[in-house]
Amino acid sequence: MQVITGCHPILIVVLSRRLALSAGVLATAGLIGGSAAQYVVAAPQVVASPAAACSGSANLAANSSVSRTLQVNGVERHFRVHLPSGYSRGSAAPLILAFHGRGEKAIWFERYTQLSRLPAIVAYPDGLRSSTGPRSWQSAPYANPKADDIAFTRAIIRKISSEACVDRSRIFAVGRSNGGGLVNLLACQLPGQFAGIAMVSGAFYPQSQRGCQHSRAVSRIEFHGTEDRIVPYDGAYKFGSNLPAVPAYLDRWTVRSGCQQPLERKIASNVTRIDWFVCRPLGTMVSHVRIDGGTHRWPGSTRSDWRPSDRVNAAALIWQFFQLQRPGLIVGS
Template sequence: MVALAAGIAACKGSTSGGDSLPSGNDVPEAGPSPSGPNEDDAGTGADTEVTPPVAKVTVTDETIVIDGVTREYVLATPADIDPTRKYPLVLVLHGDGGTAHTMRALHTVDDVSGSDAFVAYPSGIDMHWDRSLDVATNSDMHFMQSIVDTLNTKYRIDAARIFGVGYSAGGFMVNQIACRTGLLRAIASHAGGAPYIPGVDNGSPDCSTGNLVAAIVFHGVDDGHGYGVDVSSGVYDAQYWADRDGCATTTSATSPAPCQAYDRCPSDKPVELCIVPGLGHIPWKESVKTEWAFFTSLP
């Protein structure tokens, strides 16, 4: 494991055309970002009153039994729920060596989605995801579906707006979930890659009929130096979905820079690629708000 001060997990993967990527070594997960105003900003005068910000979400630790195993996830629930409204749900998956809590600290989707969505951060068994293709025996895929089903018994979850976000091994996993199930409307992949059979030279795998999604892919130019997955993996990820969704092979600049949008995609299945100079095996700091804007812009 490459020792970093805060703890980010790396993953192993495969790239375009089935070529093997450099073997990944686990990297510690990044430490939590500040959750409130800096104490220095609060003031020290005796007459100074500080009104704490109104919480937009309630964060809880949840468990659910899947295939006889108790599974854990962190859930960010809108603090003020409108019972007449259907809410999107975002599933946010960590990299190898990570957990629900480290992923939320590293990539806090609910900081941006706030009271407009439920956000679930699942934990993999032994900090790992099963990316095998047999949905019938894949407990991690059962886990994701069960989170949706469980929340839908308590709240009004919009089944047409379930989004998947994944970092590193979690990026590969959300691609697999999108490809093998009909659960997700769109995905955001960070330092990951297209759906593939782990350890197999399988070129361009076909997804189950009709399992096509909108996709936004983020990857750092400096990824792959001994512990991550090369930037070509992210490029192929975007190319994969652009090809399957029927987009053109050309791209045009979109906001924010340096993101590119594939031309002539179906309006409901856009594909974007953000290749970030100077970025290693870590989510881009602009990616949380960028992916949320991408999700919410979908028809």
């Protein structure tokens, strides 16, 4: 493990706090020590924000999922929303928007990711079919030209905030594959909206980079298998567009965010985690989880044949990462 040297004292304090929080949350999630069976996400009580009481719809109940429909620029769009166990309309809860991969459905994504077991409200949007392909998002060359997923995302946040008690300072986004590319686009196009983002096997086509050149830095974590043949770790040319290599994608964001030297460590026999804890503005961080030999799968999936690694659980590590992105940890700019 490399040691960061020559840092300002404030940076050392921030790093120390993050490391302590990280260890505590990992232990709570069952990711430190023990067998692979312990890596299933637990369902702890909601950690409520000390916000004023909210009103909410009687149609939303704790520990349940419901379907919703919206009209977005004349197009009917659908999503699911899950309220966690322990949810109370009197306490603000975090909100996670979770975007499936190309060709998937929201209900499948909810089932295999285990994100609904986290202590947060989780929304699962459905992508839009194109005339020549399956459901997808506007962050790729094969997307339906009618898809305005940025407006769709805004509409979902407004709808859920009107029906449930949402902590507006703790809204996050998660995406897999094409959905990961959309999450990258959303972070660039909706500055200040997300406290953090997470991408699993992210497909970062040029369409997902629009508006990113001058966008505000957002804390992000990316998971990728080195043997991914759908979105190759070392990049590819697909659908008439370039997919960047994952290290190149990370370099782009760590340089743009002025990140200090990373810390690298093994968290499982075939899994390496790299963290850039100290970036600008202070409180921003970039993380990468590399799964050696991993394929285009969700780590910790409820489907055993979909696990690139039995030793890590993406949902648990994403929640750990999001827990670090609290407004109180941003100490400067």
